[in-house]
Amino acid sequence: MLRRSERMLVWGFAALVVGGCSKSTHPAVKELTVAEAVASHKAGAVFVDANTEEFRQSNGKVPGALLLANYRTYDVKSVLPGSKDTPLVFYCSNKR
Template sequence: MLRRSMLVLTLGFTALVAGGCKSSHPAVKELSVPEAVAAHKAGAVFVDANTPEFRQGNGKVPGALLLDNYRQYDVASVLPPSKDTSLVFYCSNKR
């Protein structure tokens, strides 16, 4: 189950910034839960930037790609190869 308070969602082919899930980049948009659900139904790929411990206690979006480290990861091996793919990154911001 998704909780509105634990989601920070962004849409677009972008990486998470070093400061966490929040971004001031103009191409990054914070989504409401209904917008995220609509994006998921439209085929967006969800990327979970939470820690394994957080996921174990709180779950994840079914089918989400899992980042081991939100600050540093190999984009080419983790994210879909097509730059036309809509991505939704999410994390709890509780680190």
């Protein structure tokens, strides 16, 4: 049985699979399966929620995720972890 935080991860990534964020062509960006996302979370990856506040209020968010005020424009230095070695997992529903 999945813990609540794991269920939220599964839900968040199910929304990603169904709605989909725009795909990146950058070689360092990898699309994750739900199982890979859960494993990444357990290994200490930082999750970054790129959804709108309205979407979060209606659908929730992954517990502990960093919240972007705007997925297109945000101050990287003040929002994201300082270490470039920190794995990041961005997610969104693509419903605006």
